[in-house]
Amino acid sequence: MSRIHAALTRRLAADSGFTITEVLVAMMVFAVMSIGLAYGITNALLLTQESRSRQTALNLASQDLDKLRSLANPFEIRSTTGDTEQPFTVGQQDYTLSRTTQWVDSAGRSSSCGTDGTTLAYKSITSTVSWKSGRGKPLSVSLDTLIAPSSRINADGTGAILVTIRNAAGTGAAGVPVTITANPGGGGAAVTAPAVTDGSGCTYALKVQPGTYTVSASTPGGIDSSQQEVAKNQNVSVSAGTDAAVTFTYDQAHTFQVAYGTSYPGGTAKLPTNLTTTLYNGVGGSSFFAGTPTTIKAFPYQDGYQVMAGAYVDADGGGTATCLSPNPGKWTTATNGAIGQAPEAVDAAAGVADPPGKRVTVPMGIVTVPIDSGYPYITAVSDSAAPDFDPGCNAPSPKTLTFSGLAAGNATIALPYGTWSLYETKALGSTASSNSKNLVQTASSKITYPNGGGQTNNAGFLVVKWGDTVTLDPRKVP
Known part of the structure; x- marks a missing residue:
């Protein structure tokens, strides 16, 4: 009988399996391995998504530059502002395209709107596409190009007026109307009002007859740095074959209530x-x-x-x-x-x-x-x-x-x-x-x-x- 009891005890001990502690340890090891595996898979998916989004953004920027190169007149290419930036949605991913431009003159100098006394040569353009990654991080890509006019900007006997308007922060003031009038007895001729300023605060009057002109800029509620509601330069001289640059500092006025x-x-x-x-x-x-x-x-x-x-x-x-x-x-x-x-x-x-x-x-x-x-x-x-x-x-x-x-x-x-x-x-x-x-x-x-x-x-x-x-x-x- 004792032998039978001993044999039964040995069999029960052999069939007892893992303890609770061993089971918990095994589950923890499995959980750590699963988390690492899941993180690796998720990270790989996010990287794949970001790579795909980046390639899409590059394609959008490239398409924008290709479209701009087809324009005969570089003056039609304008810097964007917040309300003129272009939204795109590709594959459920939202993108925004913005653009900045700079003119390079005949002396090789670059500026947003051009330089006084020289001739505009070509335009430098940067197209930027921005989006947010799956992690919520803002990302962007940029592509640059140079575009030259297909023909002379001015005929031999005319010039141009380049207008730059900066706001109080020193950045371009967009959407400001500009008027140009010939001064009496100054030899000039009537000038068609140029477009409102672009996102860099630039606008242009081309093929302007030589003479002296008054250039004005104003918008409702605006004021210039000399406290005038209309920014004005009355002595702009245009010569044949060169550009005259005019710069204003102009912004929306602040109104003080005053007591003495x-x-x-x-x-x-x-x-x-x-x-x-x-x-x-x-x-x-x-x-x-x-x-x-x-x-x-x-x-x-x-x-x-x-x-x-x-x-x-x-x-x-x-x-x-x-x-x-x-x-x-x-x-x-x-x-x-x-x-x-x-x-x-x-x-x-x-x-x-x-x-x-x-x-x-x-x-x-x-x-x-x-x-x-x-x-x-x-x-x-x-x-x-x-x-x-x-x-x-x-x-x-x-x-x-x-x-x-x-x-x-x-x-x-x-x-x-x-x-x-x-x-x-x-x-x-x-x-x-x-x-x-x-x-x-x-x-x-x-x-x-x-x-x-x-x-x-x-x-x-x-x-x-x-x-x-x-x-x-x-x-x-x-």
Whole structure:
């Protein structure tokens, strides 16, 4: 019996199979191998798909260049923009074709639209097809070619006008209409309006008779870097056999809502009838706007503007004529710890109109002066011999501001920062001794600064100098 039991036990042990641990290990090994195999198969499929997509993209780019080579006129070949890029779908894969062009002139120089004083030779074209891979990664291929005109661009006796328009970002401004008119007596002839600018900001007028022309560019809501709604060059000279190049910087205007710092504890100060408002940008310099506009349309410089009351002219603009006093940031001489703070730059995004609630406040100095009933006007004249802490206004001629509609008694007026002679006058703008009197000389004790003060040369205080001028000082203690 014991022998039978022992034999049965040995058979049961032999038939027991794998343990649970061995089964789990085997399953894990199988899973790792399966994952690796699946990844390899998937990766091979994606690589195959990308290779097929790349070949398709190359074929699309090649077809585009073949089509362009069949065109007799290279001027019909234009750089694309977002709305003119061509979509394709091949085998459930979406593609987009874009194109950039550059002219190469007779001197071998290349530029988007051509070069002044030379002759266009041939056009360099790059066709780019882009798509997204199965992994979502953006991919693209590009092909280049050169295309020369089949005949002379200009007849022997004519020239061409090449127009380039750049936006505030420095890239081509597409879709801008351009007009070209012959100047009276300039020897030119009528010119057919060229096509609107392409994706590189280029357009062309060909076979133009020699003479002088005015070239203009404009579009609704547009503005150029000199703050003109119509970009214009009135002295474009065309010679036989060569090209005249014209470049504009033009974009959609930014509209500022403007308010003037005329409030004081007792009310609102009166503004000059002929104030100049300055928008200053480090690249474009000073732009002047007459009067006190509540909205200003300006070129959208990317680093924005400082807004000031008065005609601010920076020394960086060249020459010796400057008027720095309107900019508080130029009052760099500290007195009693006070120093001028430059106006904060305000953003100027292209095509944006600030809502009425977002106003740019133009800081100003405020002073109260006595008014005689027989002298109903005030004339303020800038003083170039300003005190040392005032950066001064050394313009070729003094700045003159006038005030009207003043009642007898006290009048509170707002002026740009700086040093001023104040005259009470019988006639608007007059400073003649026969019908005016210097207020500082005749009534200096009655001139006050309504926001407080009393310390000479300190922040925001009125300063009486040499008995004939007042200084409106913007300096503050940081």
